[in-house]
């Protein structure tokens with residue numbers, strides 16, 4: 088028995104939701120996973136889980152959500168999933184629904200921001216003042232922490248849409264971003280790999296030239312991030328990065344694009360200390376949501 | 388007579404130094420300007436100015452320095468100008484020299500970071516959680532504040548070296564960066580303009596196509612910054628931006644590169660509230676140095 092505060096977390100993904108109660112990686116007291124169906128059913132499943140576990144004892148509940156989401160506290164649609172193409176989910180008011188049902192303070196942020204907050208609290212960015220998290224999956228997203236806090240600013244970072252140099256002689260594929268064609272996401276997300284090579288990314292062999300090109304684009308993006316934000320650590324996650332050959336290729340490409348300009352041992356000699364996978368594994372999403380709940384309750 | 392603390396500031400530029408004592412834009416009690424000659428003579432001039440004004444009453448002295456500089460407090464060369472090509476100035480230990488002569492706490496940062504700190508305190512970024520300052524001059528530099536503090540991270544931002552898309556059919560000029568050829572600085576700093584058009588930037592007429600191309604590169608860089616950091620304000624200064632036609636062109640180019648992806652009224656409808664010139668004018672450098680002194684003394 089302990090009287091320290093308890094927190095709730097929801098990883099609200101486009102394919103599954105994970106809900107948990109606890110205080111950190113070594114103290115998860117209850118957990119449930121279920122597929123993302125309709126908003127009404129999915130939110131009801133989450134509410135039922137927390138109602139079954141004495142929600143009045145939770146200092147706050149954090150939610151890391153698929154998007155796009157409205158994070159502007161001054162906006163009438165704050166706390167909603169906004170214009171998603173996911174059927175039925177556009178304009179789903181997640182925060183209000185949970186708050187009305189459970190009566191607890193609700194923290195709400197993007198899935199990548201929340202994953203970063205968990206890594207900052209317990210994982211691969213624990214010792215960092217400035218850190219970045221990039222996910223390379225169905226899309227490409229990115230978040231940043233500075234001084235222990237997530238960067239929001241005008242809206243929130245949309246790192247997947249920075250522009251990259253593409254050499255049409257090497258890569259004639261024009262990219263798939265509906266807004267920018269060959270931005271980072273348009274060139275390097277999982278569906279871009281599939282469209283370029285006519286093969287699902289997970290079926291491309293490890294020695295396929297796709298991976299060297301993919302790493303070159305990610306390395307260019309990381310070089311830009313190092314010039315702009317000077318992060319002490321860059322965490323890269325997402326389905327595409329589960330290819331084990333990718334980390335060495337991305338580290339080498341980052342060095343190539345910087346070409347010796349930024350003189351720091353973690354760039355020049357030990358890029359494995361700078362560019363790393365997430366450390367929290369399977370539970371990263373829901374642990375991040377618990378970290379967000381701790382921030383929401385003022386406990387961090 | 389007041390007993391509120393007093394601060395010293397030094398704008399340590401490559402062509403001139405400005406030293407001042409005061410507490411802000413409306414309270415500069417003494418000021419001196421002199422050309423940058425040898426390190427010994429220049430530092431002696433600065434020390435003489437402060438010695439003549441009761442340095443024991445200064446809570447701290449801030450220095451905004453030309454670079455490259457070492458800002459790593461754990462490094463033996465912390466507080467120095469390091470590998471500058473400026474004759475005689477390589478490995479000049481600015482902080483130690485000032486501290487030994489004057490006995491006051493010395494704050495030390497890059498010129499662009501310090502200019503941003505002044506704008507955050509009293510100028511164009513006063514109300515911002517996240518803001519960026521870009522200077523377009525002999526080089527291109529950039530700094531960021533998040534939550535009232537300058538971002539340093541691994542080293543410090545070097546925003547001038549992000550990569551940009553260049554269309555060789557429109558711009559065959561390959562860029563002048565010795566590390567990256569056509570990074571932002573390589574394509575868009577003052578000397579790049581001179582090299583591309585065989586005319587000093589300040590002599591190019593206002594209707595020369597140089598300016599539309601220049602604005603296009605800066606707009607691309609600002610679009611990347613908006614995707615990565617989501618700043619609420621971007622201040623652009625430096626000699627090249629003294630061309631009055633540039634601000635409207637840069638705002639339009641930023642919108643063109645984003646192509647409607649980031650939906651915020653300050654991007655879509657009022658880019659004049661997002662992308663602005665510095666507000667502190669002639670004294671921006673030395674006022675920023677006073678703001679740094681206030682941070683150094685713990686007064687902010």
Ligand SMILES: Nc1ncnc2c1ncn2[C@@H]1O[C@H](COP(=O)(O)OP(=O)(O)O)[C@@H](O)[C@H]1O
Pocket residue numbers: 101223224225226276277278287288289290324325326327328329330
């Ligand atoms: N082992 C793998 N190797 C390469 N790509 C993969 C692998 N597993 C999944 N992907 C790709 O990652 C994308 C899915 O990303 P993921 O991070 O799993 O989910 P999401 O981004 O939808 O949350 C798909 O485009 C898929 O092709």
Ligand SMILES: Nc1ncnc2c1ncn2[C@@H]1O[C@H](COP(=O)(O)OP(=O)(O)O)[C@@H](O)[C@H]1O
Pocket residue numbers: 401523524525526576577578587588589590624625626627628629630
């Ligand atoms: N009025 C002007 N119009 C365009 N370019 C200018 C103008 N004045 C100065 N420049 C250019 O700006 C550069 C100098 O930048 P400046 O910000 O004044 O100094 P520095 O960067 O050396 O501190 C030079 O390349 C110069 O050609």
Ligand SMILES: [Zn+2]
Pocket residue numbers: 247248264265266267268270271272273
């Ligand atoms: Zn895009």
Ligand SMILES: [Zn+2]
Pocket residue numbers: 547548564565566567568570571572573
């Ligand atoms: Zn460069």
